[in-house]
Amino acid sequence: MTDPQLRESTTRRLILRVPEPDDLGRLFDLYSDPRVWGPDPLSRHEDPAQTERMIGNWRAAWERDGLGMWTAWEGGEFVGIGGCFLRYGVAWNLGFRLSPPRWGRGYAQEIGAAAIGAARQRRPELPVTAYLLEGNDQSLRAVERTGLGRVWRGPDAGNPDPGAIRLLYSDRPLTPAALKALTEN
Template identity: 40%
Template structure:
């Protein structure tokens, strides 16, 4: 089980329910959902459920999403600041889903890349036999740039539906899927189906 990750500037530690208010602050901020407004958390309970899913992933698979905390003062931010979350969660089939979300105050400083590199490495160490995947909307150029800096390759680009099936459905939007290794057709189809 991976308990704590340290990078040059960041501490990544498993999320706990003590992080719920800070997590909600980031995930409820409309600016962090500019590319997918329907994903924004509108209640603290949504954030609590997300943290519980991460805790479950950590316990079952050895890794999950982490709180990302600043280790030292950086211009405009103080040591110990909760910047957001980064990590990987096991999907309902055998593939990790790499993800990250940061407070707008942390944007443009390379934190997402730094945290995503650490999370990718941690997922590989926790379950080296399982591929690490990442999905990004084509309109999210900042997140796309982060993934292009990682040791992952583009494995699919497209839309899996012509129109949304329900509110919050992203299948009709152009997306990119990356993976850290070749993945079989069934796994790719399952990742595409996630929207």
């Protein structure tokens, strides 16, 4: 069961809430913007149906795991998305994507801190991790500012670019089984 306080949370500047079907247009705009997906082409959305499925998956994660991705708002304006979702049953995975006009203002750290706190509240025995592609320096800085440290570097499983390198960050050492689950899928 989801803690109602987690479904809608606030930070110093932001209101964080579970994505709604009405968010489709703004989320499609975010995920189809080449400035946003450029460092990670696998996250590109070319069809609103893809975004609609993503929203459905996020909402299902909230129902199943009691935590997931939020949409972030400041003063009624859309900032982006972020949160933690359960990955392969072995870790919480931190993620965020911000609207380009909101980059560089500390929103990723603010969302990250709320998400990490919620994950630790929900299931503290699980590590909090974050994935990013090598070369995505903006995300790298944001992840490092959350306090996560790099625990793995290697090929990005499933990426059609054979040269793509995935970085895995965590708030603690990972068991060999967790590391395998998180890096081989």
